[in-house]
Amino acid sequence: MKHFIKTLAATAVLAVAATTASADKIKIALAETPSDELAAFFVALDRAKANGLDYEWTAFSDEELAIQAVLSGQMDIGFGTPYAAMQRSKAPIRIIFQLSKLKFFPVTTKKYATLEDLDGEPILLHSRGGGTDSIANVIEDKMGIKFGERSYVPGSANRVVALVSGQADATIIDLSNKNKVMRQHGDKFNVLPMFDVEASDEALFANLDWIKANEDDVNTFVAALASVWADMAEDPTIISRETDPDGPIGQLPAEILAELDNFYTEAAEGGLYDPVGGGLKAAQADLEWYTQAGQLEGDPSTLNIDDFWYMAPLDKATMN
Numbered sequence: 001m002k003h004f005i006k007t008l009a010a011t012a013v014l015a016v017a018a019t020t021a022s023a024d025k026i027k028i029a030l031a032e033t034p035s036d037e038l039a040a041f042f043v044a045l046d047r048a049k050a051n052g053l054d055y056e057w058t059a060f061s062d063e064e065l066a067i068q069a070v071l072s073g074q075m076d077i078g079f080g081t082p083y084a085a086m087q088r089s090k091a092p093i094r095i096i097f098q099l100s101k102l103k104f105f106p107v108t109t110k111k112y113a114t115l116e117d118l119d120g121e122p123i124l125l126h127s128r129g130g131g132t133d134s135i136a137n138v139i140e141d142k143m144g145i146k147f148g149e150r151s152y153v154p155g156s157a158n159r160v161v162a163l164v165s166g167q168a169d170a171t172i173i174d175l176s177n178k179n180k181v182m183r184q185h186g187d188k189f190n191v192l193p194m195f196d197v198e199a200s201d202e203a204l205f206a207n208l209d210w211i212k213a214n215e216d217d218v219n220t221f222v223a224a225l226a227s228v229w230a231d232m233a234e235d236p237t238i239i240s241r242e243t244d245p246d247g248p249i250g251q252l253p254a255e256i257l258a259e260l261d262n263f264y265t266e267a268a269e270g271g272l273y274d275p276v277g278g279g280l281k282a283a284q285a286d287l288e289w290y291t292q293a294g295q296l297e298g299d300p301s302t303l304n305i306d307d308f309w310y311m312a313p314l315d316k317a318t319m320n
Contacts, residue, residue: 025056026056026214027055027056027057027074028055028057028058028076028077028078029057029065029069029070029075029077030059030066030079031063031065031078031080031127031130031154031202032061032062032154032155033155035256036176036249039239039243040228040229041099042243042249043239043242044225045057046242046244046247048220048225051220051223051224052220053220053224062127062128062130063130064128064130067085070206071089076207078204078205079099079203080202080205081130081134081203081286083296083308091207092209093205093206094206094207094211094310095205095310096211096222096309097203097225097277097278098277098278098279098282100200101198101271101272101274101282102135103271104131104132104135104172104173104174104197104201105173105194106118106139106191106192106194107163107173107191109169109170110190112169115192116144119146119147120146121147122147122151122169122170123136123147123149123150124151124152124159124168124170125151125153126152126156126159127154131202132172133293134290135197136172137295138292151168156174159172159173160180163189174272175270175272179266197289198281199282199288203278204225206218208310215313222313225277226277226317226318227317229275230276232273232275236264237261237264240257243257243260276314277317279311279315279318283308283309283311286308287308
């Protein structure tokens with residue numbers, strides 16, 4: 001039996017997920033539909049399944065819905081960087097693994113040459129309160145500008161389509177799609193000079209009470225993730241070789257599957273994935289970044305990492 005729930009309309013997904021998932025399965029809330037960006041994650045799920053983990057996933061239409069599903073207890077583990085929600089919520093939500101870093105790039109039509117040129121201009125981003133939203137906030141702060149209207153389209157590939165079709169003049173996209181745009185349309189677009197970012201883009205998080213009550217399953221899951229991320233750093237082609245042709249990634253269009261090796265090679269070389277899943281270094285970078293981005297309140301030097309991360313599963317996985 002395949003362990004997944006098909007993507008549902010955003011208006012109905014929460015109720016359906018709550019009624020179809022049985023209590024003995026880990027319920028995972030994805031923040032987008034399966035894509036090449038999630039291939040490594042699904043390889044890790046397959047490894048965890050081989051070690052006894054029973055799970056199912058639901059693809060939500062954006063990160064906010066995935067976060068709310070975990071906060072409400074309808075889902076067990078979510079995708080995202082819910083720092084604002086962690087700080088203001090009474091629920092003890094904690095991050096357990098950094099999936100990817102904020103390696104994103106402002107790409108625009110030729111009418112813009114610098115970040116300062118985007119003052120007052122509309123921009124296309126991934127999701128409200130998500131990683132690209134935080135990048136836009138920090139750009140405004142560092143460059144002393146203010147973007148015009150912010151519109152949201154989940155998925156870098158979808159924002160590329162909007163850019164190439166002339167529906168947007170400026171967006172922020174991931175490393176792979178940035179490289180693809182410049183290879184195919186370099187005469188039409190600019191990659192604007194950008195400062196480096198080490199903070200988390202996507203992370204796995206869950207309620208701490210649930211984590212401790214399901215310690216064995218969480219340890220199995222994190223160990224599988226850590227093994228894939230370590231193997232990927234050594235040989236990015238492991239992802240295409242271990243992708244299940246009958247799974248959700250294996251069902252993607254052939255042209256996307258044909259580019260998996262290039263995608264993960266570029267991503268690994270570009271520093272998108274931390275081979276050890278983030279840990280203390282990522283947590284410290286996150287507190288600094290998301291404070292500057294306006295999603296955390298207070299001085300990052302006085303914030304307690306233990307209020308945002310639970311390191312035990314990752315420590316166990318990386319020490320083995």
